[in-house]
Amino acid sequence: MKDRHSITSQLTLTRRDMLKSLAATGAFALTGSFGFSGVAAAADSQTVRAYGVTTAQLKDWSALTKSTGLKMEFIGSNNDVGVYLRDILASQMGNKADIFIFEGGTQNILGPQGAYLVLDEKNPNLKLWQRTPDVWKRSQVVVGKDGKQYGVPVIGNADSFGYFPDKLGVKPDGTSDLSWKTVFEDDRTRGRVGYDNEWNYSIGVAALYLKSTGKAKVDNPADLTPEEAKTVVDFLVARKKAGQFRTLVSSYEQQIQLLTNHEVDVLNCWEPAVHEANLKLGDGKTRYAYTEEGYYKWGHGAYIASQVKSRGNEDTVYKMLNYFLDGEYRALQARDRGYAGPNMDLAVQYATAHNWSADQIQSLKETQQKVDRKFSKPFVSTTTPSHSDAIEEEWQRFLNA
Template identity: 60%
Template sequence: MEDKISTTCQLELARRDFLKGIAAAGAAFAVLPSVSASAETNTITGYGVTTAQLKDWSVMEKSTGLKMEFSTVAGNDIGALIRDVISSNVGDKADLVFFAGGSHNILGPRGFYAVLDEKRPELSLWERTADVWKRSSAVVGPDGKQYGVPVTGNADSFGYFPEKIGVPADGQQDISWQMLFENDRTRGRAAFAKTWNYSAPSTALYLKESGKAKIENPADLSPAEAKIVVDFLVARKKAGQFKTLFNSFEEQVQLLNSREIDIINCWEPATREANKKLGEGAVRYAYTVEGYTKWGQAAYITTQATKRSNLSNIYKTLNYFLGGEYRAYQAKERGYGGPNMDLAVQYAVDNHWPDADVANLKENLAKIERKYKKPFVANYAPSNADAIEQEWQRFLSA
């Protein structure tokens, strides 16, 4: 998942920007990439994260007759997305907003996202979609209303070079997060993400599951728990555990390609990109002892879109995201999972994909099922974001 999360309290940003946005009334939208509100009823406009996209939308057009015009949120920042939707009238141009769960907690109850009509006949795959996806906190708001359709998801951990950390090369062994945080074998050879919303929860998870600290919910730290997490990371930083801190997906790939590091908490696609250069299996993405940063991306209908003439096609597009074709290409290109992974395997078989691709899809299905047995979920708008941010600055400054 691309996850360059803002290190500012998103709830407070939303409160401030809601008021500013009402006054600004679309003035800021001029700086956004243009998204055409086409009169063609078969054209769907989307706005959001790159990783929700197909690399080639013509695949969808060929199978459904629907076209996708997609504009990417600047910086893939949840704060930027919330500001854009509130202050810049994104819904005037975009039919669907794509983002990891969290924005709907603010934008749904405020009326910027429409409540999903689960009874629409176009949404034919909804009933067979598992509740672990369609009733997750990534799509259901704090008010209990269904705002989103799950698009894709994964359980993030860390990439590693098996020979460097002394584990089997096949990548099937569960590895403790201890290898990233406090193992002499990786000291000075570990890379760590700078963003607290990505790195603090996984640290808290390790401390909780290893018995090093009492933490109620790693995904929603109290101020006192945030201090414990940062105290630990500051100590590890001063001990020389981390060779570098990074910001972007591109940095993840570069660090792996150059072999500057042996282990890195990263997104799974970074390991796939690195293996294109280094060779298949050179870098592995970890199954872990303690658990994962589980996340899900969703598609949300903007309220304005419900008043346009293409609502039926919008729901057909949402149903497409639940189907085998979209799921197969997402799994093949990025290693992501999502709802109805079995349909992805069937799609590949029916369309005579190479045996190796079908095998990879089956492995992806097994991978997601294995990882999702461990109950850890990411939270992009934790209750005490202000306190976590303040503590995190200590770690960055240490």
């Protein structure tokens, strides 16, 4: 049987998984599906219901309501693509949600399967589409392999690792390029590294390190062959047994905790975890690394549930999609999470018009510069590699080592 991340298993679904999903669907019907209030979005409603990764949320959606009149009901999913695909395909989340938000790759499955609508680029409510740069709107995050435009770009970043400069003896301002060796085989950090336990977030950066240093032959870190996956996991198992990793991390909240409590010196994590830790530790106490070899470069897209067409609330949904492209959302995301995205110039305009401080406006400009710097290096991730079943099998070997 294919693993839970496998493209094949998500399309066919085993009898056991389908029965589990059907049982879950019945539970969702009773509870309002993951906490959504109401059975379905009404055609005249100004409320948009979204299901997706929590990092796409604003910390306070009241800004959306104030500027557009829209209201957001957001239910978060974790970063597990298998769970996400199952929820969409088997549990019919589109009966409750208008918009799905997830990392690029899912449109290659859920688009052709009919779970996502093809984007209407000429919808009059999508006012900022034409001025949005192609590097964002035509990226493999929101365009399917079939060439159809399924989504609107929401946010993007290039992930690396958080670290304490004083522990590594590097520049405290965080401008140094550090090697991924810091995570994988540095005597300074042995036993003080936190490593994410999800393969789709962790195996690629290890492959990138091995490729960049010539320690292994890897073609594309984002799309490993079974043989390459075995080689990478062999390396990780050896490093695990050598005591390199203090702990394996399973949640965003745990990332913040590990940094805040100084339980690790280095942690491959999401950049917002560093921001949140510094709110408690003090500005600049921990930094998010620029790297020598490259990054886990990703983007989140917003996709329209196919059921929206029959609900008749497409205009409301397109207003929300346009908001993701506008300056308010961009500025708030960059300020609160350090994420960039399309139309950063509109973020600067928004901040200026709303009397943000000179430091905050400069920070927005630096966020764009930061992302430009990172995006100049490899590699671009995908949630749906060609051999995900083999990768999962190898990853289980690492977890069990």
